[in-house]
Amino acid sequence: MIAMARAAAARYDLPAELVCAVVEQESAWDPYAIRYEPAFYDRYIYPMALKRALSETEARGRAFSWGLMQTMGEVAREFGFSSRFLSALCDAQASLELGCKVLAHKLAVNQGNVERALLAWNGGGNLEYPAEVLARLENYKI
DSSP, X not given: OHHHHHHHHHHTTOOHHHHHHHHHHHHTTOTTOEEEOHHHIIIIIXXXXXXXXXXXXXXXXXXXXXXXXXXXXXXXXXXXXXXXXXXXXXXXXHHHHHHHHHHHHHHHHTTTOHHHHHHHHHTTSOTTXXXXXXXXXXXXOO
16 A cells, blocks of 8 residues: 555655655554544534535535545545545545645645644644654655
């Protein structure tokens, strides 16, 4: 899977070791990793679900982080992920492709500042997150 992550990183002009470090931090390389974020659901998804008449499955799925890079379902939809079910993000290639697309966007919005981009990736809830990811870079340097 590391080769797959490196290839996805290259397609988005991202440092491969950064993508690999994010994957290790987020899912420990488990493509089937999922995590429900109830506070995210309550704050962002529930009000939107009322307006848009989302199915309960879709609404709840948007409040999960999925796959290798643990991309939130809502973020996946915002970035054009169109698979019928968000569980398709447990496909390693799909997770890496979308995750790299989102990470490249976070870097661009933060003018290439990796620490700020990582904080944005994590939603700002863990101020130690950038340091935790950056500490893993050495594991993936060639």
